Amino acid sequence: MPETVSLVLEEVSEEALKERITLRKVKASVDMYDQLLQAGTAVSIETTHNLLDLICLYCDREPVEGGGPQTEDTEPGEGAKKRKIRFQQSLVSPKCTWEENNNAERLFNVLPERDTRCYSALIRGMAKHGAYEKAFSMYTGLLNERLKADIHIFNALIISAPNVREKYTERWELINELLTHMKEQEVRPNLLTFNNVLQALKRCGTVAKSKSLQTLYEMKALGIAPSLTTYSYILEIFSRTAGVVQTTSNMLPEIMSELSGKSFTCQGPNDGAFFINTMKMCLESIDLEQGYKIQSLLECGENWRLLGASFHQGIYYGTFFRLLCEREHIDVVLKWYKKLIPTHFYPNSQGLGKLLQALDAGNRLDLLPQIWQDIRTLHHEDKSHLVEELLSLMTRDKHSPEVQESFAACALDVKGVFEIVAHGPPLEWSPSSLKNITSLLLRANKTQQAWEVLQLFKSKNRIPPNQLLDDFLSACHSSGSAERALDLVRLSAAFDLPATAELAKRTLAEFQLTEEQRAILSDLVSVTEFSD
Amino acid sequence: MYRLLFRTVYTARRSSVSVCEWTVFPKAEDDGKVDNMATRVEEPVVLQRDDGGTIKQQMDVKIEQIIAKPKKVKTDGVKSGKESLLDLLGTMKVDVTNKRKLTNLKPQQNYYTTPKSEQAEVATVEASSKKSETLDPELVSAASAAASTLPNRSQAESALLMKLRQHEAIAEAQKKGNMNNLGEIIADMKVTKLNRRQNTGTYNQIQFDEDGRGYKQGVHLLITLVSYSSARPTLWDMDYANWLSNSINLMPRNGLEEMIQWTKEGKMWQYPINNEIGLEEEASVPFHEHIFLDKHLKEGFPSQGPVRHFMELVVAGLSRNPYLTVQQKREHISWFRDYFQQKEDVLKEADAC
Numbered sequence: 010m011p012e013t014v015s016l017v018l019e020e021v022s023e024e025a026l027k028e029r030i031t032l033r034k035v036k037a038s039v040d041m042y043d044q045l046l047q048a049g050t051a052v053s054i055e056t057t058h059n060l061l062d063l064i065c066l067y068c069d070r071e072p073v074e075g076g077g078p079q080t081e082d083t084e085p086g087e088g089a090k091k092r093k094i095r096f097q098q099s100l101v102s103p104k105c106t107w108e109e110n111n112n113a114e115r116l117f118n119v120l121p122e123r124d125t126r127c128y129s130a131l132i133r134g135m136a137k138h139g140a141y142e143k144a145f146s147m148y149t150g151l152l153n154e155r156l157k158a159d160i161h162i163f164n165a166l167i168i169s170a171p172n173v174r175e176k177y178t179e180r181w182e183l184i185n186e187l188l189t190h191m192k193e194q195e196v197r198p199n200l201l202t203f204n205n206v207l208q209a210l211k212r213c214g215t216v217a218k219s220k221s222l223q224t225l226y227e228m229k230a231l232g233i234a235p236s237l238t239t240y241s242y243i244l245e246i247f248s249r250t251a252g253v254v255q256t257t258s259n260m261l262p263e264i265m266s267e268l269s270g271k272s273f274t275c276q277g278p279n280d281g282a283f284f285i286n287t288m289k290m291c292l293e294s295i296d297l298e299q300g301y302k303i304q305s306l307l308e309c310g311e312n313w314r315l316l317g318a319s320f321h322q323g324i325y326y327g328t329f330f331r332l333l334c335e336r337e338h339i340d341v342v343l344k345w346y347k348k349l350i351p352t353h354f355y356p357n358s359q360g361l362g363k364l365l366q367a368l369d370a371g372n373r374l375d376l377l378p379q380i381w382q383d384i385r386t387l388h389h390e391d392k393s394h395l396v397e398e399l400l401s402l403m404t405r406d407k408h409s410p411e412v413q414e415s416f417a418a419c420a421l422d423v424k425g426v427f428e429i430v431a432h433g434p435p436l437e438w439s440p441s442s443l444k445n446i447t448s449l450l451l452r453a454n455k456t457q458q459a460w461e462v463l464q465l466f467k468s469k470n471r472i473p474p475n476q477l478l479d480d481f482l483s484a485c486h487s488s489g490s491a492e493r494a495l496d497l498v499r500l501s502a503a504f505d506l507p508a509t510a511e512l513a514k515r516t517l518a519e520f521q522l523t524e525e526q527r528a529i530l531s532d533l534v535s536v537t538e539f540s541d
Numbered sequence: 542m543y544r545l546l547f548r549t550v551y552t553a554r555r556s557s558v559s560v561c562e563w564t565v566f567p568k569a570e571d572d573g574k575v576d577n578m579a580t581r582v583e584e585p586v587v588l589q590r591d592d593g594g595t596i597k598q599q600m601d602v603k604i605e606q607i608i609a610k611p612k613k614v615k616t617d618g619v620k621s622g623k624e625s626l627l628d629l630l631g632t633m634k635v636d637v638t639n640k641r642k643l644t645n646l647k648p649q650q651n652y653y654t655t656p657k658s659e660q661a662e663v664a665t666v667e668a669s670s671k672k673s674e675t676l677d678p679e680l681v682s683a684a685s686a687a688a689s690t691l692p693n694r695s696q697a698e699s700a701l702l703m704k705l706r707q708h709e710a711i712a713e714a715q716k717k718g719n720m721n722n723l724g725e726i727i728a729d730m731k732v733t734k735l736n737r738r739q740n741t742g743t744y745n746q747i748q749f750d751e752d753g754r755g756y757k758q759g760v761h762l763l764i765t766l767v768s769y770s771s772a773r774p775t776l777w778d779m780d781y782a783n784w785l786s787n788s789i790n791l792m793p794r795n796g797l798e799e800m801i802q803w804t805k806e807g808k809m810w811q812y813p814i815n816n817e818i819g820l821e822e823e824a825s826v827p828f829h830e831h832i833f834l835d836k837h838l839k840e841g842f843p844s845q846g847p848v849r850h851f852m853e854l855v856v857a858g859l860s861r862n863p864y865l866t867v868q869q870k871r872e873h874i875s876w877f878r879d880y881f882q883q884k885e886d887v888l889k890e891a892d893a894c
Contacts, residue, residue, distance in 0.1 A: 062776040133777060161777065278788040314790045322790075 021045060023052055030059050035067050039112045046119070058126045061113060065134025069111040105139030123154070129162050136165035141172040157194045160202065163187060168205040177214035184209055200236055203228050204277060207242035217246045236276040237283035237315070240264050248290055261290060265302045272310025281315040288328040297336045304329060319354070326354040334363040339371025350383070358392040365398055375412045377403055378419040390426045393436055399423070400445035407452065417453030420446045424462065440471045447477055451484050459484070460493065463500065473501075475508045482515060491520045495529065502533050510534050704876060823866065830867045832860045837871060841878040848881055848888065 018025035029038035135144040210217040291300040450459040793799040803809040
């Protein structure tokens with residue numbers, strides 16, 4: 010539990026103001042500053058800068074407990090969500106959280122002399138919290154005062170440029186203008202500048218492709234090495250604006266060959282997204298070779314660290330695994346399955362569904378019970394579509410006796426799952442699942458259990474199909490229980506099935522029955538025949 | 542006599558080195574054993590030296606070695622200085638001379654129950670000094686005596702104490718064995734100081750991971766970011782560095798990687814164990830340059846009086862300090878030389894020369 014920190018210095022002084030700034034107490038520091046101004050004491054320019062930074066960073070609100078503009082949560086679940094939002098770059102969203110006439114602006118206007126850093130703090134804060142128009146007007150004010158902007162101002166303005174213009178061409182013109190200003194004011198761009206340009210270009214439509222290449226040339230001329238984020242943006246630009254996937258497949262191999270074997274350090278928060286985006290592209294174009302190259306790049310050096318938290322790892326590996334299931338031979342798929350799960354990620358139900366399909370395609374259905382165990386471990390047994398698919402795959406063909414045995418055991422397990430009320434309502438019995446389970450049990454000669462499942466049909470108001478009843482009758486015949494056969498016919502009569510007559514006739518013909526039983530059966534036959 | 546001194550002093554140095562190492566190693570349990578070893582080694586020195594006045598100083602050595610454990614005391618908080626002293630006492634052989642030792646120990650014990658109470662004690666000794674918790678009160682009282690001859694007593698006192706404290710801080714740093722990473726230490730000190738006053742886990746400049754592993758890397762990131770821009774890191778830079786360190790996975794994947802990380806940070810020893818790791822250059826410096834510092838007092842200082850007495854204590858303390866290099870000791874003494882020479886006219890007025 011975080012302890013509350015109380016302030017030490019209480020008197021109105023610059024020291025107290027500095028203390029509040031270091032402790033990031035926004036409101037307290039603003040109050041202290043106002044008090045200082047009223048008392049007439051001059052505050053040093055350094056402290057003013059820090060104060061403005063503080064207010065603009067937190068948008069005049071207190072940093073949230075365990076939150077704040079971009080801080081970590083203690084819970085991994087929440088943190089994952091927050092990080093997910095962050096990955097999508099909150100700067101792109103037009104939602105404006107910058108209030109009108111808040112303390113930052115007020116203090117700014119009150120300042121006797123404003124230098125670049127004050128402007129910088131304000132512009133960055135506005136760009137960060139969504140007040141893009143204001144950021145630009147502030148920039149104009151800076152130009153009017155004949156001040157030079159610094160690199161941070163330009164970075165912030167470039168990233169917010171697409172939010173202040175509607176048309177693609179206008180957006181690019183604005184960015185171009187900013188870059189020209191940068192050159193005039195002799196501000197040297199850095200990696201972040203170029204990444205922001207590319208990110209803004211993503212929203213500039215058709216001009217993006219040529220301009221992005223130009224940006225790359227500029228970077229090369231300045232000697233700034235592109236980072237993973239740069240490559241990621243370029244690939245996105247080229248894959249999105251082109252309707253045809255072909256273009257991507259030209260770029261990606263080149264980029265991958267360029268990057269192969271290199272290990273990277275984190276130069277920007279979105280570096281890990283490179284892997285995820287490229288893997289998604291590979292999945293769309295089902296390019297297995299590139300997928301392997303990306304995976305090998307990830308395993309090179311410390312690159313895996315760039316993926317970040319388990320949430321992003323899950324996305325990446327899930328995509329990779331899906332790609333494998335699509336194309337790769339089942340043995341290789343199983344090899345990767347053992348390698349990746351559960352050490353690197355937990356697959357979701359779609360991934361497991363894909364795995365089942367791959368098993369089917371690769372004719373390894375005998376592994377289904379093991380996969381069922383994994384499904385249970387991963388707690389996906391409550392996904393009905395997964396269970397259905399599993400059961401239907403098991404029931405579809407007849408297999409060798411050992412395999413049938415294992416399938417029957419698995420079916421019993423599945424039946425057990427249907428009855429668990431652990432988390433929320435239990436699974437719904439569908440007719441197909443009931444039928445599948447019953448037939449699986451029958452095939453393994455577990456007649457008693459099959460009979461119990463058959464009773465469930467009645468209790469859950471589902472109709473057993475004819476084929477199933479026929480099979481059951483044959484099973485009864487092979488096990489020689491006439492009593493059971495009789496009960497079966499009675500059951501189907503209770504359901505009022507049209508097949509009852511057939512069943513009764515068959516029973517009469519095939520089984521050794523007592524007189525009493527014969528009588529009952531003949532009654533049933535006549536009843537059903539007459540009811541048609 | 543000399544041979545005995547040589548052996549005992551040599552072993553004294555070794556024992557103090559091992560005390561140093563014991564503070565670095567994170568899982569030292571046999572603290573008591575170390576103390577006992579230190580005591581047993583010290584005893585012959587005590588028994589041989591028959592100068593009555595210096596027995597107290599021997600106590601100071603022991604007690605300084607106990608001070609050498611304030612890290613340990615602070616970190617586990619289980620053993621207070623008093624407890625370790627009691628351990629010491631328990632292992633002492635019952636002897637005639639021990640009675641003197643005991644009687645000499647007891648009044649000193651008051652100073653060393655805990656670092657905090659020590660602070661209180663020192664505060665009563667010196668009303669003006671604020672944070673002399675790690676300074677030997679003997680030294681402090683001697684400093685006050687020397688400074689009392691000067692007109693501006695409190696100022697002189699604080700100047701002298703500050704100097705001692707500074708050197709103490711560097712000695713502490715060297716004790717930690719991280720002299721090469723002084724920059725990191727300073728960054729560490731700054732950041733940890735802020736930590737004490739901030740909420741952990743929320744406004745930390747660089748966020749703590751579950752058990753603080755991401756912390757140091759965050760500092761590294763910050764330092765690299767700062768080297769980007771020539772100015773000091775602003776709030777924006779810190780926020781960016783925080784964001785970066787959150788988006789990448791800095792955690793070790795298993796215990797082996799964790800141990801590798803710790804070895805790189807210096808938290809774990811490097812195997813195979815080398816007792817004298819970090820002390821390679823010191824191996825070439827002969828011991829007598831550390832011990833016999835009287836020769837530096839030959840010129841520049843008066844030969845009698847409170848100043849001389851103070852300087853002799855300084856030299857005595859320095860001679861037992863295994864954490865400073867010879868150069869640092871000489872600088873220490875020359876600082877005092879300059880200081881007293883500056884104040885010479887004042888001293889003459891007060892007839893202290």
